[in-house]
Amino acid sequence: MIKKCLSCGKLFKPDKMHPYQKICFNKECRILQRSINLRKWRIRNPDYFKNRTDNLEMMKEWRKNNPNYYKEYRKNNPKIKEKTRIYVKAFRERCKQNQLFVD
């Protein structure tokens, strides 16, 4: 069965696995399809981002009630500083390699 792409208007043959697809296989059209899918998914899962924000709020609240936790944690785990330093260094190297954030 041949269909007309909703995005570019060209005729195409839908995938056997996705007989109801309305967008063809062109790169641009597939990017569009992905954004449509994402939007549909967000409509189907309205609580996903809400829950994330809730968690953030909870974390903030928790930190407010446990202001010394990270201080204590660092004191009890002196190696964490070194670990963080190595991690940050590796991260910067990756950025440099990918030409990101070049100053």
Ligand SMILES: [Zn+2]
């Ligand atoms: Zn198309």
